[in-house]
Amino acid sequence: MGSYVMSNPDVYLSEAELIKVKPSEIGFEKNTFCAANSSQCITYLAASAYQTSDFPTGSAPYYNLHATGNGVENTISHRMPPATFNRFKGTVLLLHGYGGSKEVMMATAIYFRALGMDVVIPDLFGHGESTEAFAFAAKEHTILNELLAQLSLKQTDKRTIAVGHSMGALTATNLLSSKYINAAILLAPMMSFELAAKEYLPYKSPLLNKLFQNQLDDIVNQTMTNAKVTVQETDLLYKLKGTEKPVLLINSNIDTLSPPAYFSSIQNELVEKVVFKNRSHSSLMVFDSNDISEVESWLLKL
Template sequence: MKKSLLKLGLPLTAVAAGTLYMSNKLFDIAFKRVKEVPATSEEKQKYADQYYAYVDWFRHIPQETWYLNEHDPKKRLVATFIQHPDHLKKTVVISHGYKGNRETMANYAKMFYDMGYNVLLPDDRAHGDSAGEYISFGWLDRLDYLSWINKLLAVKGEDERILLFGVSMGGATMEMLSGENLPTQVKAIIADCGYSSIKEELIYLLKEQYHLPEYPFEPMVSTINRQRLGYYLGDVSSKTQLAKNRRPILFIHGGKDTYVPVHMAYENYRATKAPKQLWIVKNATHAESFWYNPEAYKQRVTSFLKTYF
């Protein structure tokens, strides 16, 4: 009997070791910072010329570089601030997507700039020029954005009106930020294709991209995240934060999104008790709503802001 248990124990040990190895690999793939912005998906390659025209605008527009924790290289966060010449005392704070950076939001920056807004574009932890080894998928970033808002008010004055905007992970970041004690100067939020929770998004991607089950991988990745970043994935969600939100919010989501499934937009919408609008762009894929029809996108955003900003 003892020999048979030993024989049985060897493969179980091997399976456990293999599962732990795979979970660590999955964590590194999903959470570890990358040196360069990954190439965009094939369906968005057709927008490349338009995208780089916006990037060119971003690189040449007069701007300032702002910092948080400037003299601590392990905690330093970096942002670009663009002052609108009309000085209308309104600023949009823009949150970028997963493994992106502030430059990848150039199209949205120009859209809001053309609408008369100053623009503040931070690089999140473990992205772009900001410090950090691991991506927090918005949860720790929400507190950084609160610090950016406070810095903005200190620099521009207490009479500045603030709009929060984000796409993909950035959308979820703003949804998570919405449940915090925001300054009264924050007037409205726009969240484009944000996920309902980090855990739900991970489970979805495990199945769709890696053909792996939730168990045992999600609990193990969550435990690794607890060790590295201080929280279990199931302990945080956009929906929980949105339930505490008091700011008007516009949700935007592509109807053909297969990266952050559209049902998450409905979950986030239902979780919100504040004034809210939901716009499903029927034929758009993930983070494509702007590119699919830029003029319609601007009109919808403008209509929301006329009502609530």
């Protein structure tokens, strides 16, 4: 039972009220991509950058997300008038966290589409419509690199940024080695899994934590053995210390699942660190009107 709890995203309890509309209703198209030399396939959403002609006079894309966690409630909202469109060209690959799906990143996608970027949002293995075994976001980069190679043939602007939230930040970090990725934004990135698990259960379910706290090390080891993933594969610290591409690392001062102190050993000048105040873990999936200056000043340096 303990291993099941840690390795099955279906037991995840959502902390955020997300967009309720169907992806197709706001311009997303669903696609499936299969690897050339394996049986692996992924399902993903894709959408083009917004155009001013998409919005009648007086209308604009916006999102409003309510999130709880870390002892706080956050309401994150942002409205993007058409006059602000098309300031940054390229493609963004959006990667959700544990227990999420491609659909939970649609609010994040709205922001980047308004900036002027095309968006691609896959399901991580074991999540959403994925038929692959759960792999802690440690294995997806290989097939995503193939997908990015195919998509690059159609892109006029080859600049592509990987954006990952929580567990998805591990995949984004792994993709920094891809020639098709130019930079990454890591939103509340997950600690190495054996540490993240110790924070995750009390944060997510105090009852489950009481039941399993004495067995947690054994549960983690068994879960990772079942997934054929090593602890080192879930640790993005050493990868960020050596990256040669720009990274924006965003944390919250109160987030126990992704504490800023965990990343203090990263002294790589290409890794820019930003700490948002009093934001819950799940709320860091999106930017509000106060956040965007930090994000956009970094983007403009690319």
